[in-house]
Amino acid sequence: MKPLVFLILTLCVVNITTAQTNPVDTSKYPPLTTFTAQEDHANMMKQLGITEVRPGKSGDPTNPNSANYDEAIANPCPELPEILVTEKGKKVTTVDMWWKTRRPELVELFEREVYGRIPDNVPSVTWKVEIVDNERVGRVPVVAKKLVGHVDNSAYPLINVDIEMVVVIPTNVKGPVPVLMMFGNPQLPAPAQPSTEDLEKINKSFKSMMIDYDPEMEAIFNRYPAYNPITRLAGPGFFAPPVDGNSPPTEQLLAAGWGYATISTASIQADNGAGLTRGIIGLVNKGQPRTPEQWGSLRAWAWGAARGLDYLETDPLVDAKKVGIEGVSRYGKAALVTLVFENRFAIGLIGSSGKGGAALHRRIFGETVENLGSSGEYHWMAGNYIKYSAEKGKFGKMTGCDLPVDSHEFIAMAAPKPTFISYGIPEKGDALWLDQKGSYMSTIAAGSVFKLLGAKDLGVSNNYITEVMPPMLTDMLDGELAWRQHDGGHTDAPNVQFFIPWANKKLGYEK
Numbered sequence: 001m002k003p004l005v006f007l008i009l010t011l012c013v014v015n016i017t018t019a020q021t022n023p024v025d026t027s028k029y030p031p032l033t034t035f036t037a038q039e040d041h042a043n044m045m046k047q048l049g050i051t052e053v054r055p056g057k058s059g060d061p062t063n064p065n066s067a068n069y070d071e072a073i074a075n076p077c078p079e080l081p082e083i084l085v086t087e088k089g090k091k092v093t094t095v096d097m098w099w100k101t102r103r104p105e106l107v108e109l110f111e112r113e114v115y116g117r118i119p120d121n122v123p124s125v126t127w128k129v130e131i132v133d134n135e136r137v138g139r140v141p142v143v144a145k146k147l148v149g150h151v152d153n154s155a156y157p158l159i160n161v162d163i164e165m166v167v168v169i170p171t172n173v174k175g176p177v178p179v180l181m182m183f184g185n186p187q188l189p190a191p192a193q194p195s196t197e198d199l200e201k202i203n204k205s206f207k208s209m210m211i212d213y214d215p216e217m218e219a220i221f222n223r224y225p226a227y228n229p230i231t232r233l234a235g236p237g238f239f240a241p242p243v244d245g246n247s248p249p250t251e252q253l254l255a256a257g258w259g260y261a262t263i264s265t266a267s268i269q270a271d272n273g274a275g276l277t278r279g280i281i282g283l284v285n286k287g288q289p290r291t292p293e294q295w296g297s298l299r300a301w302a303w304g305a306a307r308g309l310d311y312l313e314t315d316p317l318v319d320a321k322k323v324g325i326e327g328v329s330r331y332g333k334a335a336l337v338t339l340v341f342e343n344r345f346a347i348g349l350i351g352s353s354g355k356g357g358a359a360l361h362r363r364i365f366g367e368t369v370e371n372l373g374s375s376g377e378y379h380w381m382a383g384n385y386i387k388y389s390a391e392k393g394k395f396g397k398m399t400g401c402d403l404p405v406d407s408h409e410f411i412a413m414a415a416p417k418p419t420f421i422s423y424g425i426p427e428k429g430d431a432l433w434l435d436q437k438g439s440y441m442s443t444i445a446a447g448s449v450f451k452l453l454g455a456k457d458l459g460v461s462n463n464y465i466t467e468v469m470p471p472m473l474t475d476m477l478d479g480e481l482a483w484r485q486h487d488g489g490h491t492d493a494p495n496v497q498f499f500i501p502w503a504n505k506k507l508g509y510e511k
Contacts, residue, residue: 024157032158032287037273037376043289044383049394053386056375057368059433067366069432074365077401078465083409083449095453106413107341109405114361115337116295116382118303119284123152125163127311137168137189138240138247140254143317144168144188149307151280159283164267165308168250169259169317178322178509179259179312180349181305183331186262189250203228245497256500257511259318261308265331268304269297273379280304292383298356299382301331302338309344322346322507328492330380332422333357340413346507347418349499351492354434356380358421360407360442361388362400366433369400408445408464411481415446416455418506420482420499422492425472429489436485440469443483455480477502 035043045053057067068074084092084102092102111117131146149163166186169177194202206229210217221227241247243255253260265271269279277287280300290296295303305325313320324347327335332353339348350358355367356377362369372381373389390398411419421443424430441464447457456479460467469485470476475498476483482502486494504510 026158029156029158030286030288032282033277033289035274035277035289037379040273040276040289041374041378041386044292044378044386045393047292048383048387048390050386050390050392052392053374053389054370054391056371056373056377056389057366059431067368067433068364069366071365071437074363074438076364076399077362080360080362080406080408080445080464081404083412083445084452092452098449098452103413106405106409110340110410110413112293112382113384113387113404114382114410115299115341116290116384117293118295118299121155122280122284122303123155125149125151125307125310127314131188133188134171135188135190137254138243138251140251141171142168142189142254142259143171146186146188147311149311151283153283156283156286158287159278161280161283162267163304163307164264165261165311167259167261167312167315167318168254169315170254170257173257173511175317176319177257177259177317178324178346178503178507179261179318180253180324180326181261181263181308181312181345182325183265183301183305183327183334184262186264199228199230203230206230245494249493249496252496252500256504257509258500261312263305263308265297265301265304265334269300271297271330271379273376276379290383294382296379296381296383296385298330298334298337298380299341301334302341305334305338306342306344309342313344319509320344322509324348324503326351326492328352329354329490330356330377332492333380336410336414339417339419340410345417347420347503348414349420349422349492349495349503351422351495352424352430352434352490353421353439358407358411358439358442359435360438361403362406363435363438363441364400365435365438366431367435369403406442407439408442411442411446412449415450416453416480418480418482418503420477420484420495420502422495422499423485424488424490424492424494425485428487431490437469440483441465441467443481447479447481450479450481457481458483480506 058065086101087105092098127147127149129145129147133144135142135144145167147165151161164186243251250260269281309323312318325335325338325345326349328351332351333356335348336350336357339345356372370389373386387395388398388400423436426432444467445464448462450457458476459478472485472487484495488494
């Protein structure tokens with residue numbers, strides 16, 4: 001047998017043997033429920049006593065159920081719930097009333113009706129550093145770490161959850177440094193390359209292995225004695241272009257003395273309804289379906305981000321008091337959920353978050369509550385959110401106007417932490433579906449709480465009906481509550497060059 005083939009077979013046998021030495025006795029645990037998204041949604045409707053829901057709006061303008069973009073009918077219930085009035089009808093006039101009475105009321109409502117509650121029995125996470133590499137991103141030397149956070153699944157070993165995260169910290173500045181955590185696909189920026197001497201040893205060994213595997217390779221290598229199969233990649237080093245506002249956001253952050261972390265949402269909780277009996281939600285429920293008040297994917301992703309922050313608090317290179325959260329689109333929703341519910345995050349960049357994020361729920365403009373409640377996005381939210389798409393059932397017909405809360409109150413719950421609401425423009429792909437105007441209205445209305453807590457809002461009135469959304473590229477960045485609509489598409493990248501100096505000022509950070 002060829003040596004290379006023998007080695008591969010040996011490793012396979014070792015892996016199989018290892019797996020078989022620790023079998024799971026499935027009879028000791030509740031069997032896994034396997035649903036399609038449609039079956040899971042139907043199960044939740046049954047729990048809620050709903051017999052019919054309205055379908056989500058279509059983005060196709062030729063569809064009979066196409067989304068509305070007519071402002072004349074976009075606000076069926078224009079009067080928003082009062083932020084600074086308690087459920088007993090008392091006006092909130094002091095900071096103490098906000099923290100002890102009104103905010104806890106809002107937490108209860110948003111947990112129960114919108115995003116769901118995190119169960120009390122969520123297991124602990126143990127972080128392991130898999131790779132530590134000294135690299136260079138552009139002109140900036142960094143230390144990059146690949147980590148895995150294993151969630152204790154001893155209570156239900158049929159589901160395994162390993163949170164994936166990459167942390168990149170600049171080493172050319174005096175630490176500890178602030179870090180912006182981003183939802184996405186964690187990847188090490190660029191592997192550090194072997195020295196010339198080490199590369200020569202690698203090539204020598206590699207040639208020897210190839211010749212052992214196929215003796216004909218020796219003649220080929222003899223014909224090209226100067227050739228090496230493995231060559232050095234061209235590294236950026238000091239030949240990299242200087243960083244500016246067009247550079248990737250990660251390079252802008254590093255050049256400004258910030259680190260960044262990227263955390264995988266898929267490794268925490270799947271982005272679909274079929275996955276609700278798997279991931280962290282399924283693990284806690286031991287493979288069974290959710291109850292109506294339990295958390296959806298947005299809240300699960302936020303929980304995962306907080307576990308990532310647990311690790312960052314142990315890293316001496318990181319200023320854990322200056323860790324921010326960032327996301328775009330569904331991850332923009334998750335970033336806002338993280339900023340509101342996970343108190344240790346200091347600052348947020350909320351990109352193009354739409355309904356379920358910064359946009360008002362009760363507005364009928366582009367995406368609607370039905371899209372989040374009765375269509376393929378329902379898994380983001382608590383099961384109870386489906387009630388507001390109900391046409392028939394024990395609750396009767398309910399709409400977004402029946403929600404006891406709305407997004408202006410959710411943004412306000414982030415106060416007084418610096419909160420940057422970012423959007424692009426429809427002409428470049430940040431679709432009207434996201435309801436930029438509805439997001440501006442909620443941001444305007446949220447400002448009253450920022451001011452109550454001694455922070456600055458957008459610097460205009462809090463009258464969400466009369467205030468007009470400013471033209472794109474208008475900087476509203478003086479306060480802890482900030483707004484900027486860039487001239488790009490469905491991304492927050494063009495706003496990063498404005499976010500960084502704003503964040504430095506609000507957090508008191510100097511490189």
